[in-house]
Amino acid sequence: MSENKNDITRRHLLRDGLWGGCLAGLGGLAGFLVGKLKKTNTVWQIDPYTCIACGNCATYCVLEESAVKCVHAFAVCGYCKICFGFFGPEPVEINEGAENQLCPTGAITRTFVEEPYYEYTIDESLCNGCGKCVKGCNTFGNGALFLQVRHDRCLNCNECSIAAACPSGAFKRVPADEPYMLKEAGHS
Amino acid sequence: MMRFDNIIIGMALSLILCGVTIGAERFPPPDFVETDHVIPSPTVPGPRQDIYEYIDAVVLLAALGLSSYLVLRRRSRRAIFVLMVFSLLYFGFWRKGCVCSVGAVQNIVLSIFDRDYTVPITVAVFFLLPLVFALFFGRVFCAAVCPLGAIQDLVLLRPISVPNWLESGLRLFAYVYLAAAVLFAATGSAFVICRYDPFVAFFRLSGNLNILIIGACLLVISVFIGRPYCRFICPYGVLLRQLSRLSKWRVTITPDECIQCRLCEDSCPFGAIKKPTTDWPTTEYSRSKKRLAILILLLPVLMFLCGWASSGLKTVTSRMHATVRLAERIYLEDTGKVEGTTDASLAFRATGKEQKELYADASNIRAEFKLGGWFFGGFVGLVIGLKLIAVSVWRKRTDYEAGRAGCLACGRCFQYCPKEHERLKKIKEARAKY
Structure with a gap:
């Protein structure tokens, strides 16, 4: 600021030139x-x-309770x-008893609809995203259970910690106006 | 009670018989006949709306503008401090440290090297705005807008000074960090700046334990050494430093003329105040001349050596990329050099892709690292060389002034200048008149 306008040296010219160059560079960028x-x-x-339900989602998220x-x-x-996402591998009985369940937090509820159908609903506040039920359902069932990033919880980190630890490369960036990749009937 | 094993066997059999692929609809979805049960659909809570992202960008612009005004016109440490706390609360604790200008470097780099990668407008704004402001007003972003700087500045209670040679030496790390971040971002391997962001875990009050410990250590150090992350580590700070060297306006300790009272000498906790120098010692002259000549000749040699070394490390550095890691693993498994499998190798085999394809991808990436290593090492060599040259050049300075590059524009020195007190007094008198 104390530079005297009448006293233009080569150094000033150089600096102003560089300054202009940098500004133009930023403009170009x-x-x-x-x-x-x-x-x-x-x-x-x-x-x-693509997801293989490895269980990393439950532990690698930066949030205490995974997104x-x-x-x-x-x-x-x-x-x-007999749902393979609901029942553990060796259930004592086919009922809703905790000892029969696969889910470590008991987040899945099983309700009778009509013979022989049962509906399974996930209590999201209990689910920890471990994917045990996903693996069960994918291996023996229709694969109706699957893991998704829940956007009411996700912080949208620049580098997702789970994505960095994902063994199958299932994590993707998708446009925010279509933020889910839901499974649909008829897809094989 | 049914035996469960039988069910499994039965199902496996039926699978084999039907020849269905895994994850397909093995059991047709039911038609409910007895009840009128409606099949529900899963909930899809939406992400943060785009409008809030734009608000972030506007807040950034406003904060930068205000910061420039407070640093250059108002010259008030207290006001800068208030803005700094606001930024910490907003960009840090409210926005949880993401999006940030420091990390945005990587998005920009990746967008240059990866044709398919696109950058959200907020990220571009967060990257460019502080740089443009640095070009005009100096490091006003560091002063009061960056939450990473703010959290360290708040705990700076017992500043001790760092000797110049150590400061300059430690700062080399920031350059290496920047170069590494660019290398890993350009090859699409990792965003290391985000991965090793020491304070983001504090903003979220959760996160990787190791990073949390590193962050806590840095904060403890910050009590004594002013803003260690900003000075010695921050890769974005490197860019801001260089642009701030050229800035049109910048922090001046005194509002008008330096009277060499030396009161400000120790006021800067970041060692950014440059003291006046004596004249060039004539006895030293010929020796310095020789040293400078040697260093200038050494510069390309240094660049070449560093480039050669880091290019040669391509097998190690390329392991940052998941594909290379996977290819190495698959190779070891296939040649029987390791026992067992990993989640990643199982996932790869499940896709049914050819090994050849994977190996080709991996060797392409390794070739990128070979070339990138030359640039990385060349840059690091250049920085080391220029640093050596800078210490052997005598700079003439007559007044106490804030270093063009190192000054974080925190405004601590203003209060130390008697001329500043004179100015404030005049303003007060002028106000009293009205």
Whole structure:
């Protein structure tokens, strides 16, 4: 600021030139980015057809309680009486007793609809996103249970900690106006 | 009670007989006949609306503008402090540290190298605005807008000074960190700045334990050494430093003329105040001349050596990329060098992709790391060389002034200047007249 205007040296010229160059560079970068800009923001989501339900989602999320939860696509569900997402591998009895359940937090409720169909609903506040039920349902059932990033919880970190630890590369950035990758009936 | 094993066997059999693929609809969804049960659909709670992202960008612009005004015109440490606390609360604890300018560097780099990668407008704004402001007003972003700086500044209670040589040496880490972040972002391997962000876990009050411990250590250090992350680690700070060297306006300790009272000498906890120098010692001259010549000749050699070394480390550095790790694992498994499988190798085998394809991908990535290593090392060598050259050049300075690059514009020094008190007094008198 104390520079005297009458006293222009080579150093000032150099500095002003560099300054202009930097400003032009930033402008150029801005122009380049304008070409690449996306109108909508992007958010993290799990591709349910790539996910292997390894269980990392439950532990790697930066949140104490993972932002990933199990989602049930009811339209895909077979409403099985013996659900492999609900019952553990060796249940004592086929009933809702805690010792028979696969879910470590008891987040799935089983309700009778009509013979022989049962409906399974997930209590999201209990689900920890471990994916045990997903694995069971995918291996023996229709695969109606799958993991999804729940956007009311997700912080949308620049680098998702779970994505970095995902062994199957199932984590993707998707446009924020279509933030879920739900399974639909008829997809094989 | 049914035996469960039988069911499993039965099901497995039926699977094999029907030849259905895993995860397909093995059991047709029912038609409810007895009851009129309606099949529910899953809930889909939406993400944060885009409008809030734009609000973040507007808040950033406003905070930067206000910060520039407070630093350059108002010259009030208290006001800067208040804005800093606001930024910490808003960008830190409210927005949970994401989106941030420091991490945005990686998005921009990846968007340059990956044609398919697009950048949300907020991220572009967060990257560019502080740089533009630095070009005009100096590091006003560091002063009162960056939540990472703010959290360290708040705990700075017992500042001790760091000797110049140590400060300059430690700062080298920031350059290396920037270069590494660019290398890993450009190859699409990882966003290391985000992964090792030490304070974001505090903003969220949860996160990776190791990072939380590193953050806590840094905060303890910050009590004594002013803003260690900003000075020695921050990769975005490197960009701001260089642009702030050229800034049109910047912090001046004194509002008009330095009277060399030396009162401000120790006021800066960041060692950014440059003291006046004596004249060039003539006895030193010929020796310095020789040293400078050697260093300038050494510069390309240094760049080449560093580039060669880091390019040669491509097998190690490329392991940051998941594909390379996977390919190595699959290779070891296939050649029988390791026992067992990992989640990743199982997932790969389940996709039914050819090993050849994976190996080709991995070797492409490794080649990128080889080339990237040359740039990385060349840059690091250049920085080391220029640092050495900078210490052997004599700079003439007559007044106490805030270093163009190092000054974080925190405004602590203003109060130390007697000329500043004179100015404030005049303002007070002028106000009293009205």
